Amino acid sequence: MSHTDRAEAMARRLWRSAQRAGIRPDAIVLAFQDAMQRRTRVLGDPRHPDFLHPGRTALILIDDLGVDDVPEIVAAVLYDSLDPRMTAAADSVADLAGAEARVIFSDLAALGRSEASLAEDLVTGSAPLRRAALAERLDHARHLHLRDRSCWDSFHGGIRTTYLPLAERTHPVLFRRFRWWTSMFARKYLGP
8 A cells, every 4th residue: 555545545534533533633643644745755655654644643532532623633633743854833733723833833842852751741732632642652653663772761761751641630431541551561562
C-alpha cells in the first residue's frame, strides 16, 4: 500500500470517527493532510511507525476519550513531541482551527524546553493541553518497541515518572492505558 493509500484510508477513518462523535470533520482532516505532507517529505517510507501518528493521536482523542473540541484535536494532530521537523507552524494551526487551536498548539510546542519544567508545565496546563499531550505521547509509547533500543529506558522512565501520574489526574481511560503500557513494556522489553 502506498503512502497515499495509507494516508487516504486514515483520512477516511478520521472523517467517520468525527462524524460519529458529532464533530465537524473538515478542519481535522485538513490538519491531518497538512501533517501528512510533512511526514511524507521527512520520513518518505509509508511503513515507518511514525507515518500515521497524527491520525492515531486524533483517534485516541475522539474515540477513546470522547473529545469533541476541534481546536484541541487539530493542535494535537499538528504536533510531534519526538521530531520537531514534523510539527506544524503555529500560523497554519490558527488557519485551520482558529485562535484557540493556536494557543493549545503553542503550549504543546513549548513543552519540554527543559526536562525540569515538563511535569510542571503539564500539571499547570489546561485540560485540552494535558489531553492532547497525553494522547500524542501514548501513541508514541505504543510504537516504542519499533524504535532503537537506546531510547527505550529513558522514554519508559519519562512515561512512568511524568505521563502516568498526569494521566491519573487527567482521564481514567488515559490512566488505564498508560498504566497497562508501562507495565507491559517493562515486562516484555526491559526485562527483570
